[in-house]
Amino acid sequence: MHKSKAVIARDKGKTVEVIEIAVPEPGPNEVLVTIKSCGVCHTDLHYREGAINDDFPFLLGHEASGYIKEVGEAVTNVSVGDFVIIAWRSPCGLCRSCVKGKPWYCFDSRNAVQDMSLADGTILSPALGIGAFSELTLVDAGQAIKVNPSVNPNTASLLGCGVMAGLGAAINTGSVAMGDSVAVFGCGGVGNAAIVGSKLAGAQDVIAVDIDDKKLEWAKEFGATHTVNSLNNDPVDFIRSVTDGNGADVTIEAVGNPKTYEQAFYARDHAGVLVLVGVPDPAMNINLPLIEIFGRGGSLKSSWYGDCLPSRDFPKYIDLHLDGRINLDKFVTETISLSEVESAFHKMETGEVLRSVVVFE
Ligand SMILES: NC(=O)c1ccc[n+]([C@@H]2O[C@H](COP(=O)([O-])OP(=O)(O)OC[C@H]3O[C@@H](n4cnc5c(N)ncnc54)[C@H](O)[C@@H]3O)[C@@H](O)[C@H]2O)c1
Ligand SMILES: [Zn+2]
Numbered sequence: 370m371h372k373s374k375a376v377i378a379r380d381k382g383k384t385v386e387v388i389e390i391a392v393p394e395p396g397p398n399e400v401l402v403t404i405k406s407c408g409v410c411h412t413d414l415h416y417r418e419g420a421i422n423d424d425f426p427f428l429l430g431h432e433a434s435g436y437i438k439e440v441g442e443a444v445t446n447v448s449v450g451d452f453v454i455i456a457w458r459s460p461c462g463l464c465r466s467c468v469k470g471k472p473w474y475c476f477d478s479r480n481a482v483q484d485m486s487l488a489d490g491t492i493l494s495p496a497l498g499i500g501a502f503s504e505l506t507l508v509d510a511g512q513a514i515k516v517n518p519s520v521n522p523n524t525a526s527l528l529g530c531g532v533m534a535g536l537g538a539a540i541n542t543g544s545v546a547m548g549d550s551v552a553v554f555g556c557g558g559v560g561n562a563a564i565v566g567s568k569l570a571g572a573q574d575v576i577a578v579d580i581d582d583k584k585l586e587w588a589k590e591f592g593a594t595h596t597v598n599s600l601n602n603d604p605v606d607f608i609r610s611v612t613d614g615n616g617a618d619v620t621i622e623a624v625g626n627p628k629t630y631e632q633a634f635y636a637r638d639h640a641g642v643l644v645l646v647g648v649p650d651p652a653m654n655i656n657l658p659l660i661e662i663f664g665r666g667g668s669l670k671s672s673w674y675g676d677c678l679p680s681r682d683f684p685k686y687i688d689l690h691l692d693g694r695i696n697l698d699k700f701v702t703e704t705i706s707l708s709e710v711e712s713a714f715h716k717m718e719t720g721e722v723l724r725s726v727v728v729f730e
């Protein structure tokens with residue numbers, strides 16, 4: 370058993386705590402990872418607010434990279450010392466989706482079998498089966514994805530969740546193609562990654578929509594060709610005006626809100642694709658005329674983790690970044706210590722940062 374300093378959420382809405390936890394030695398198919406850095410994602414805050422489930426206490430953090438410290442029996446994909454990004458999807462290979470050849474939808478994704486716990490033995494629920502605001506974490510070997518170790522680990526960490534979700538929403542779910550027009554609603558970490566993904570796929574016009582001018586400035590730096598502040602302008606009219614009156618081929622909702630979903634629905638060209646990557650609150654509803662859903666054709670899709678296959682996608686995007694084809698460094702706004710996670714939540718809520726990244730020495 371190892372001891373590790375970690376950030377936990379003990380109760381709904383309560384300030385997070387830095388405490389010492391117990392992490393077991395890896396068993397069969399498990400690996401122990403020394404965390405190098407871990408991004409602060411909106412989903413950690415959702416856990417803390419009790420918006421995901423009630424399985425408190427949570428071991429927070431799930432956007433991480435680090436080095437393999439120990440491997441359990443039967444682990445073949447990584448060895449001690451490898452630099453890895455931790456994924457929250459480790460396809461089982463056996464469920465009905467894996468068997469159909471679509472492991473990116475895996476319905477029985479693997480996590481570590483053993484539990485991490487508080488000093489008194491209380492079992493912790495690791496956020497998204499990871500729990501990486503911790504010096505050490507225990508995951509399924511399939512969650513540890515080896516990538517080129519020359520990448521900045523702070524940048525690499527972000528590919529573990531938000532950046533992958535955005536890139537994949539555009540490339541895997543939206544199938545953005547050469548010359549397409551794309552509109553992205555919400556330009557946080559996920560939305561800006563969708564902008565980067567759209568450009569990489571060859572999109573011609575990329576329209577960024579947000580209610581915060583600073584976010585729109587950042588969106589331009591990530592490659593948006595047009596921006597619109599939807600507090601002052603109707604984004605649907607604006608998107609039509611820059612797409613010959615037609616609407617965008619692909620619209621991507623990266624907020625998780627019925628209003629922006631509706632805007633993304635109407636800002637889409639006939640037979641276009643709408644991708645929902647923002648996570649709505651369970652109480653939210655949407656009301657759309659069925660005739661509009663029929664008459665506009667195309668598809669309305671949801672994107673879980675950018676429909677990514679981590680073992681295929683993480684090494685690829687890190688290599689594209691190292692080759693200078695995309696720039697993922699700009700997603701890191703600041704680096705912080707483990708004790709600053711609570712204040713990073715506030716900065717995220719007030720829109721001061723794209724990503725704060727906890728760095729372990
Ligand atoms: N589907 C997935 O697998 C997946 C993975 C990671 C994150 N997410 C979700 O994606 C969403 C975005 O995550 P993030 O980390 O980028 O969050 P974020 O808070 O950094 O960004 C949200 C952005 O939306 C903007 N916004 C808020 N209300 C708006 C409105 N009415 N119109 C336009 N813009 C508005 C904000 O100004 C901000 O720039 C969250 O819901 C998150 O939970 C989904
Ligand atoms: Zn996340």
Ligand SMILES: [Zn+2]
Nearest residue numbers: 461464467475
């Ligand atoms: Zn499966």
